[in-house]
Amino acid sequence: MSIDDAPSQPIETKIDVLIIGAGPAGVMAADMFARYTAQGLTCRIIDKRSAKLDNGQADGLNCRTLEIFESLGFVESIEKEGSRMSEINFWNPCPETGRLVRTGKIPDTIPGLSRFQQTILHQGRIEAHLIADAAKHSNGAIIPERGVLPEALEIDESLLSDPSAYPIKVTLRHLSEEESNPDGLTQNGATRSGLFRSSLVSAEEEEKLYKKKEQAVKREIVSAKYVIGCDGAHSWTRRTLGIKMIGEQTSELRLGSTRRCPHHQLPDIRARCAIHSANAGSVMVIPQERDLVRLYIQLPVQVKPGEYLDRSKVTPESILATARAILHPYTLDTELIEWFTGYHIGQRLTESFTPNNRVFLAGDACHTHSPKAGQGMNTSMQDTFNLAWKIGHVVTGLAKPELLETYSLERQVVAKTLIDFDTKFSKLFSGKPASKDDLDEGVSLSEFKDVFATGNLFAAGMSISYAGNLIVARPDGTSSIKSRxxxxxxxxxxxxxxxxxxxxxxxxxxxxxxxxxxxxxxxxxxxxxxxxxxxxxxxxxxxxxxxxxxxxxxxxxxxxxxxxxxxxxxxxxxxxxxxxxxxxxxxxxxxxxxxxxxxxxxxxxxxxxxxxxxxxxxxxxxxxxxxxxxxxxxxxxxxxxxxxxxxxxxxxxxxxxxQFLVPAAQGSPAKDIRLLSPPDWSKVEKVELSHSFAVKEREPAEENAAVV
Amino acid sequence: MSIDDAPSQPIETKIDVLIIGAGPAGVMAADMFARYTAQGLTCRIIDKRSAKLDNGQADGLNCRTLEIFESLGFVESIEKEGSRMSEINFWNPCPETGRLVRTGKIPDTIPGLSRFQQTILHQGRIEAHLIADAAKHSNGAIIPERGVLPEALEIDESLLSDPSAYPIKVTLRHLSEEESNPDGLTQNGATRSGLFRSSLVSAEEEEKLYKKKEQAVKREIVSAKYVIGCDGAHSWTRRTLGIKMIGEQTSELRLGSTRRCPHHQLPDIRARCAIHSANAGSVMVIPQERDLVRLYIQLPVQVKPGEYLDRSKVTPESILATARAILHPYTLDTELIEWFTGYHIGQRLTESFTPNNRVFLAGDACHTHSPKAGQGMNTSMQDTFNLAWKIGHVVTGLAKPELLETYSLERQVVAKTLIDFDTKFSKLFSGKPASKDDLDEGVSLSEFKDVFATGNLFAAGMSISYAGNLIVARPDGTSSIKSRxxxxxxxxxxxxxxxxxxxxxxxxxxxxxxxxxxxxxxxxxxxxxxxxxxxxxxxxxxxxxxxxxxxxxxxxxxxxxxxxxxxxxxxxxxxxxxxxxxxxxxxxxxxxxxxxxxxxxxxxxxxxxxxxxxxxxxxxxxxxxxxxxxxxxxxxxxxxxxxxxxxxxxxxxxxxxxQFLVPAAQGSPAKDIRLLSPPDWSKVEKVELSHSFAVKEREPAEENAAVV
The missing domain is CATH 3.40.30.20 (Phenol hydroxylase, C-terminal dimerisation domain)
Known part of the structure; x- marks a missing residue:
C-alpha cells in the first residue's frame, strides 16, 4: 500500500535501522549500512527538507575523513573536485606601523601525517557522493526520503534486551513539497541564504517552518530495531529523548559567505589565511572549489544566552562591508556572492550519545562547536563511521549487542576533546591581537600561531586514540586483552x-x-x-x-x-x-x-x-x-x-x-575446500619430452575439441 | 519535424561535423568536439548498432592514452576501475626437459616513461567514459545516436575550397531495434560472443546483418562541413570513398576470451604472460578488471586470403580446450567465460587518411593490425585526439583549413610505424620457440624478450615523434620555423x-x-x-x-x-x-x-x-x-x-x-583591462595608525552597513 493512499490508519512497517536526518552524519551511516544490505539489513533514511543542499554549510575535509573516503572508494573524485590546501598564512597589524602584514606561514597539514591533505568541498557535494555510494552498494535500496518529518518516538523498554525485537516506534509525517521547502528558504536571486539552517534560528522557529499548513496529513509508523538521530544542533531526536546539551552558547557571532574574489589585492586569497585586524574583527579565508572563496568573519558582537540576533541585519552587503573594514586598506570586490549565513557559536555536548544503545545521537545532535577548526562535518561523519558497522554487525547476527556500548565510550571522549580544543582555538581567534600597550589582554601572535600549529594535528583527525575496551586491546591496562x-x-x-x-x-x-x-x-x-x-x-x-x-x-x-x-x-x-x-x-x-x-x-x-x-x-x-x-x-x-x-x-x-563476535551456527571450516598444487612433473610422460621438447598434450574430449 | 513522422521526402539538416561510428575513435572525437560546442560547433555521432558494448573487444590502455585521459579529466576513474599492469612474464618449454618454465620477467611499462602504467579496461567502459565526458562538456548536445546507418555519401567538389560551405551530403537510414541489433548477436547464455564484430565476418556479411528486413525505411540527409569515418576495419566510409587498404591479410587465427580463472596453477595469472608451448600454439595472458583474465591464443592454422574460418568451430569450449593444450600440464578451469571471439590478423593501411581534408578516416577504418601489441584502440583514439581539435579550430574560425593537412601527415606515419612494428612483433609471437635441434627456424627466446622490451617503448605510445610541419617547429630543417x-x-x-x-x-x-x-x-x-x-x-x-x-x-x-x-x-x-x-x-x-x-x-x-x-x-x-x-x-x-x-x-x-591561426576580426587587446595593485601605504592616514596600531576603517555607506 502506498503512502499516497492516505489511509485513516497510518500504515506500519518494520525496519532494522531508521536514520533521522540526511546531513553528513546521516548519509555516512546510510553508506555504511548499504554494505550490509546484501546480508539482509534493512534501513531507511529520512529528512524533513525536500531540497538537497547545493552550497554552503560545512566545507572542510580533514585527513582522516579523506582516508575514510579512500576506504569507501571515492576519494579520488573528492580530491579532484575539491580545493586541496597547502599553507596557512597569518596576517596581523604590524605593531610598529599598524599596517596589515603577513606575519607567518605554516603548512596547512603537518607533513607526513597522512597521504591526504586537507581539502575543501562544500557539504552538499560530500552528501551527494555518499548518497550515490549508498545507492550503489545497496543496489538502490538506500536513498534518502525527503520531506519526511518525525513526529513521535516511543520506546518499549520491555523489548530492549531482545536483539530480534523492534522496540522503537517512530511516527513519520509526509510533508507536502511546500512544507518541506518553506517559503523564504529558497534562493534569493543568485545569492543563496543559509540563515534558515543556522543557529540564529531557534529550534521552535525551525519547527514551525515545517508545519505551516493545516491539511490532510499523511502519516506512517515505523517500528525499528535501531534509530540514529543525525538531525543536527536542534535535534528533534535529542529533544524527544529528553537529553540535554551541556555547555555555554557563547555570545559571538560569525558570518560565513562564499564568493568569487576577483578584485582584491591580498596575494594569499587562494591559501587559507587567518587575518586579525586591529579593531574591526577577524576573518579566516578559505579557498574553495570552483574558484570560490569563503570568508569566516568574527564580529565583536555580544548576544545574551537565549537571545538571537536580528537575522534581517545579516545580508550579503553587510557581510561584504564588514570584510572590507577588516581587510582595509586591501580592497575586496566580487561579482557574485553565492551563499551567506550567520551564526552563534556554542561549544555544547550531551551527557550521553545514547540512553539505551538502541537510539543513538550522532554529529551536531550531540555536540556543537565552532566551524573555525573545520571539525563539525568531519566529526559528524566519523561518528557514524564508528557507529554504523557496529549496528550492522549486531543486526546481521555477527556481533553481540555489547559491541554497541563502545560507540558512546569512544565518540563522547572525542567530542569532549574537540570541544575543549575548539574553546581554546575560538578564544584565540576572536581575541584582539596584542598591541604594544596592551600585552596582557590581547593574544600574542606567536601563541596564536603555536596553537594553530599544534591544533593542526588535532584538526587533521589524527589525534584520536580510543581507550581500551571490548574491541581495543590496549597494552596500558584499560582492556582485558593486552597487545604487544x-x-x-x-x-x-x-x-x-x-x-x-x-x-x-x-x-x-x-x-x-x-x-x-x-x-x-x-x-x-x-x-x-x-x-x-x-x-x-x-x-x-x-x-x-x-x-x-x-x-x-x-x-x-x-x-x-x-x-x-x-x-x-x-x-x-x-x-x-x-x-x-x-x-x-x-x-x-x-x-x-x-x-x-x-x-x-x-x-x-x-x-x-x-x-x-x-x-x-x-x-x-x-x-x-x-x-x-x-x-x-x-x-x-x-x-x-x-x-x-x-x-x-x-x-x-x-x-x-x-569478546564481541557471535559464533556462526554452522561455521565455515576450510576442510572441504578444493586446493590446487603445481603439476607433478614426475607424472608427465618422459617419452614425449625427449621427442619434441614439450610435454604431451592432453587428448581433447570429442565435445571439447580444440580448434586446431 | 521528428524523424518518426517518416516523410516521403527525407528531411535535410546541416551540421559542422558528422562522426560515423561510435567506437573508441568516434567517441574520442565526440568528446573533443564537445569542448567546441560553446563556440557554436555542431556535431552528430551515429552508429548502426543499437547495443552498447558491454564486454570484449580491445582492452589495453597505453601510457599515452592514459595521459590523454588525464588531460580530459577522468584518468583517476579509469585507473581505479581498470587493472594496472606491472610485469610481463615469459614462459617457454625448457630445451632440456620440455617443461613449461618461466624464462624471464620484465617490467610491463619501462620505468620512468610516464607517470601512468599500462592499464587494462575493456573497450565498452572506455567508450562509456568518453561518452559521459562528451555529454558533460557539450551540455548533453553530443550523444551517440544508435541504430543509424549511413547509406550514401556525396561530395560537391565545387564547394571544397569554401570553408563555410557544406560540401558533403550523407544519407542516413534509421534502423529498427531489430535491425540494429541483429539476431544471433545477442548474448548466448552467460557467455557473450564477439564473433559478429570480428574479422571472421566479411564486410558484405556484416552489411547484410543490418539490412535484413523489408519495411518502411526512415531516412534523412545530413549536409556536413566535415565527416569522420570511424567505422572500423570494414569501414563503409572508406569503401564508399573508394580508398583501398594496402597490405596482406595474414593467415593466422587468434582467439580472445575473457574469463574468471580460479582453478589453474600458473602462479602468474594476474600478470601479463607470454606463453609459448612447444607445439600447441601460444597464449598471451592479460589480467583484466573485475578479476577477469583474457587469453589471446595463437593457432597454427592457415587460412587463404579471402577465405574465412568456419565461425561455428569457434566456441568457448574449443577455446578452452586449446588453451589447456598450450598450458598443459598446468590446468585451467573456469566458472565463467564472459566473452570470446576469433579473428584473422592483418596488417593493412590505407594510402591516405583523407582524400580532400573534408572526409577523414580514423582508427581501424584506415589501419589494422594485431591486438597483441595492444595498439588498436590506443592508436584509434590518438588519431581523433589529433584530428578533432584541428577541425574544431577551423570550424570555429580560429585556424586556417591548411591546419587539417597535418592530420594525415602526422598520423599516417604513426600507423605505418605501428604496422611495421606489429608485423615484426606478431611474427615473433607466432613463431615456435627455437629448440636445440632447430635453431634456424624457431624464434630464440632472448630475441623475443628483446623485441618485447624495446617494443614496450613503442607500445607505450611514447615513441611518436611528428616530423616538422605547419605546427611542429623542429630544429632539423623539416619545418620553416626552427626551434632552439x-x-x-x-x-x-x-x-x-x-x-x-x-x-x-x-x-x-x-x-x-x-x-x-x-x-x-x-x-x-x-x-x-x-x-x-x-x-x-x-x-x-x-x-x-x-x-x-x-x-x-x-x-x-x-x-x-x-x-x-x-x-x-x-x-x-x-x-x-x-x-x-x-x-x-x-x-x-x-x-x-x-x-x-x-x-x-x-x-x-x-x-x-x-x-x-x-x-x-x-x-x-x-x-x-x-x-x-x-x-x-x-x-x-x-x-x-x-x-x-x-x-x-x-x-x-x-x-x-x-602560419595557421586566423587573426580575430576584433582582437582582444589588453589595454582596457582593469588592473590592481597593492595598497599605497603613503595614502593611508598616519594619525590613525599611531593611535590604534590599525589603519583607519572605511566608513561603510548607509546601505552597506556592516553588522557591527
Missing amino acids: PELASKLAVGERFFSAQVVNVASATPDQLTTRMLTNGAFRILVFAGNVAEEKAMKKLEKLAEYLDGEESVVSKYTPKGRSRSSVIDVITIHSSDRLALELYDFPQPSIFPSNDPHTAYKKVYVDAPSYHRGDGKAYEAYGISKEEGAIVVVRPDQYVALITSLDDTATLDAYFS | PELASKLAVGERFFSAQVVNVASATPDQLTTRMLTNGAFRILVFAGNVAEEKAMKKLEKLAEYLDGEESVVSKYTPKGRSRSSVIDVITIHSSDRLALELYDFPQPSIFPSNDPHTAYKKVYVDAPSYHRGDGKAYEAYGISKEEGAIVVVRPDQYVALITSLDDTATLDAYFS
Whole structure:
C-alpha cells in the first residue's frame, strides 16, 4: 500500500535501522549500512527538507575523513573536485606601523601525517557522493526520503534486551513539497541564504517552518530495531529523548559567505589565511572549489544566552562591508556572492550519545562547536563511521549487542576533546591581537600561531586514540586483552591504521595497503610474516595457517556458512623476503593463499619490496616491525588498530574476537575446500619430452575439441 | 519535424561535423568536439548498432592514452576501475626437459616513461567514459545516436575550397531495434560472443546483418562541413570513398576470451604472460578488471586470403580446450567465460587518411593490425585526439583549413610505424620457440624478450615523434620555423610534453604541470622565466609581458573579442626563484598575472620549488632548462611540443602562429583591462595608525552597513 493512499490508519512497517536526518552524519551511516544490505539489513533514511543542499554549510575535509573516503572508494573524485590546501598564512597589524602584514606561514597539514591533505568541498557535494555510494552498494535500496518529518518516538523498554525485537516506534509525517521547502528558504536571486539552517534560528522557529499548513496529513509508523538521530544542533531526536546539551552558547557571532574574489589585492586569497585586524574583527579565508572563496568573519558582537540576533541585519552587503573594514586598506570586490549565513557559536555536548544503545545521537545532535577548526562535518561523519558497522554487525547476527556500548565510550571522549580544543582555538581567534600597550589582554601572535600549529594535528583527525575496551586491546591496562605493542612499534593500538606501500605478489603491482582494506565490514588480520624464504619463518606461518584453517580458528568460527572466508575476518599476509624468492604456491592454502577463490586468491599475499614504478614502500620499517620476528596486527572495520600480537599467539586472537563476535551456527571450516598444487612433473610422460621438447598434450574430449 | 513522422521526402539538416561510428575513435572525437560546442560547433555521432558494448573487444590502455585521459579529466576513474599492469612474464618449454618454465620477467611499462602504467579496461567502459565526458562538456548536445546507418555519401567538389560551405551530403537510414541489433548477436547464455564484430565476418556479411528486413525505411540527409569515418576495419566510409587498404591479410587465427580463472596453477595469472608451448600454439595472458583474465591464443592454422574460418568451430569450449593444450600440464578451469571471439590478423593501411581534408578516416577504418601489441584502440583514439581539435579550430574560425593537412601527415606515419612494428612483433609471437635441434627456424627466446622490451617503448605510445610541419617547429630543417632545442634539452619538439611537478604560487599547492594543461583547445605558452628574483630575469619577463599585452602579440591578435585571453593561447609562467622571494603582485599584469580574471588569475604563476607534502618536482632539471637563461615552450592543444625558443624571441612566436591561426576580426587587446595593485601605504592616514596600531576603517555607506 502506498503512502499516497492516505489511509485513516497510518500504515506500519518494520525496519532494522531508521536514520533521522540526511546531513553528513546521516548519509555516512546510510553508506555504511548499504554494505550490509546484501546480508539482509534493512534501513531507511529520512529528512524533513525536500531540497538537497547545493552550497554552503560545512566545507572542510580533514585527513582522516579523506582516508575514510579512500576506504569507501571515492576519494579520488573528492580530491579532484575539491580545493586541496597547502599553507596557512597569518596576517596581523604590524605593531610598529599598524599596517596589515603577513606575519607567518605554516603548512596547512603537518607533513607526513597522512597521504591526504586537507581539502575543501562544500557539504552538499560530500552528501551527494555518499548518497550515490549508498545507492550503489545497496543496489538502490538506500536513498534518502525527503520531506519526511518525525513526529513521535516511543520506546518499549520491555523489548530492549531482545536483539530480534523492534522496540522503537517512530511516527513519520509526509510533508507536502511546500512544507518541506518553506517559503523564504529558497534562493534569493543568485545569492543563496543559509540563515534558515543556522543557529540564529531557534529550534521552535525551525519547527514551525515545517508545519505551516493545516491539511490532510499523511502519516506512517515505523517500528525499528535501531534509530540514529543525525538531525543536527536542534535535534528533534535529542529533544524527544529528553537529553540535554551541556555547555555555554557563547555570545559571538560569525558570518560565513562564499564568493568569487576577483578584485582584491591580498596575494594569499587562494591559501587559507587567518587575518586579525586591529579593531574591526577577524576573518579566516578559505579557498574553495570552483574558484570560490569563503570568508569566516568574527564580529565583536555580544548576544545574551537565549537571545538571537536580528537575522534581517545579516545580508550579503553587510557581510561584504564588514570584510572590507577588516581587510582595509586591501580592497575586496566580487561579482557574485553565492551563499551567506550567520551564526552563534556554542561549544555544547550531551551527557550521553545514547540512553539505551538502541537510539543513538550522532554529529551536531550531540555536540556543537565552532566551524573555525573545520571539525563539525568531519566529526559528524566519523561518528557514524564508528557507529554504523557496529549496528550492522549486531543486526546481521555477527556481533553481540555489547559491541554497541563502545560507540558512546569512544565518540563522547572525542567530542569532549574537540570541544575543549575548539574553546581554546575560538578564544584565540576572536581575541584582539596584542598591541604594544596592551600585552596582557590581547593574544600574542606567536601563541596564536603555536596553537594553530599544534591544533593542526588535532584538526587533521589524527589525534584520536580510543581507550581500551571490548574491541581495543590496549597494552596500558584499560582492556582485558593486552597487545604487544613492541612488535609494531610505530603503530598505536586505538589509533587509526596508517598506510604504507606494498607489492602484490601475484601481479607485481604496488599499492597502498589501505587500498586493499576498503570498508566492507571485515576485520583484517594483517600477518607480517617476515622473511618467509627462511625455513623458520615459513614454519611459523604454516603453523598459523594450520590454526586458521582449523575448525576452531576465529575465521572458521565466526564466518557464517555460505559466505566467503574473507568476509568477516580477512587475512592478508605481507612478507619481507625477496619478491622472487617464493612462488604464490609456496604459501599455505587456503588461509594464506586461497587458490580456490577467484575473487580473493590474488589479493592475499603481499611483499614489502621495491616496485618497478613507484619506489620502495618499506612497510616493515614504517610500522616498526622486525623482519625476523614479524607481527600480527588486527585492524577494525573502521581502520583502527585493535590488537598487536605475535604470529604464534593464536590464543589472544581467540580471546579478542570471542569478546564481541557471535559464533556462526554452522561455521565455515576450510576442510572441504578444493586446493590446487603445481603439476607433478614426475607424472608427465618422459617419452614425449625427449621427442619434441614439450610435454604431451592432453587428448581433447570429442565435445571439447580444440580448434586446431 | 521528428524523424518518426517518416516523410516521403527525407528531411535535410546541416551540421559542422558528422562522426560515423561510435567506437573508441568516434567517441574520442565526440568528446573533443564537445569542448567546441560553446563556440557554436555542431556535431552528430551515429552508429548502426543499437547495443552498447558491454564486454570484449580491445582492452589495453597505453601510457599515452592514459595521459590523454588525464588531460580530459577522468584518468583517476579509469585507473581505479581498470587493472594496472606491472610485469610481463615469459614462459617457454625448457630445451632440456620440455617443461613449461618461466624464462624471464620484465617490467610491463619501462620505468620512468610516464607517470601512468599500462592499464587494462575493456573497450565498452572506455567508450562509456568518453561518452559521459562528451555529454558533460557539450551540455548533453553530443550523444551517440544508435541504430543509424549511413547509406550514401556525396561530395560537391565545387564547394571544397569554401570553408563555410557544406560540401558533403550523407544519407542516413534509421534502423529498427531489430535491425540494429541483429539476431544471433545477442548474448548466448552467460557467455557473450564477439564473433559478429570480428574479422571472421566479411564486410558484405556484416552489411547484410543490418539490412535484413523489408519495411518502411526512415531516412534523412545530413549536409556536413566535415565527416569522420570511424567505422572500423570494414569501414563503409572508406569503401564508399573508394580508398583501398594496402597490405596482406595474414593467415593466422587468434582467439580472445575473457574469463574468471580460479582453478589453474600458473602462479602468474594476474600478470601479463607470454606463453609459448612447444607445439600447441601460444597464449598471451592479460589480467583484466573485475578479476577477469583474457587469453589471446595463437593457432597454427592457415587460412587463404579471402577465405574465412568456419565461425561455428569457434566456441568457448574449443577455446578452452586449446588453451589447456598450450598450458598443459598446468590446468585451467573456469566458472565463467564472459566473452570470446576469433579473428584473422592483418596488417593493412590505407594510402591516405583523407582524400580532400573534408572526409577523414580514423582508427581501424584506415589501419589494422594485431591486438597483441595492444595498439588498436590506443592508436584509434590518438588519431581523433589529433584530428578533432584541428577541425574544431577551423570550424570555429580560429585556424586556417591548411591546419587539417597535418592530420594525415602526422598520423599516417604513426600507423605505418605501428604496422611495421606489429608485423615484426606478431611474427615473433607466432613463431615456435627455437629448440636445440632447430635453431634456424624457431624464434630464440632472448630475441623475443628483446623485441618485447624495446617494443614496450613503442607500445607505450611514447615513441611518436611528428616530423616538422605547419605546427611542429623542429630544429632539423623539416619545418620553416626552427626551434632552439638546446634551451630545453630534455624536451623534444614533435614529441609529447611530459609532466613535472610545480608549485602554485598563489596556493602553495604542488601539482603536475599537465593537470594545469587540461584539453580545452588552447595552445600553451610555457614561460620558464628563471630566477625572476634577480632584476635581469625580471626585466626579461617584463619585456615579454609588454609584448604579450600589446595589440600585436599572438594573444591579442588571435583571441576573439569577448573570449578569455587564455582561451586560444594560454600563457603559464614557471619561475625558479625562491617561492617566498616574490609576491604575486610582483609579476607583470595582466599577461603573466591576470588579476582581473577570477577564473585564471591564480592559475598562471608557478614555481619550481620544494612543496610541503609532495617533495620537489625539479621541473627545470627535468626539462633541461637553464635557470639563468630560461625558455619558452609552446605546447599544442594535444600536448605535443610545438616550439622551443628564448624569452626575447617574440618574432618566432609571431611567425609560428601566423602560419595557421586566423587573426580575430576584433582582437582582444589588453589595454582596457582593469588592473590592481597593492595598497599605497603613503595614502593611508598616519594619525590613525599611531593611535590604534590599525589603519583607519572605511566608513561603510548607509546601505552597506556592516553588522557591527
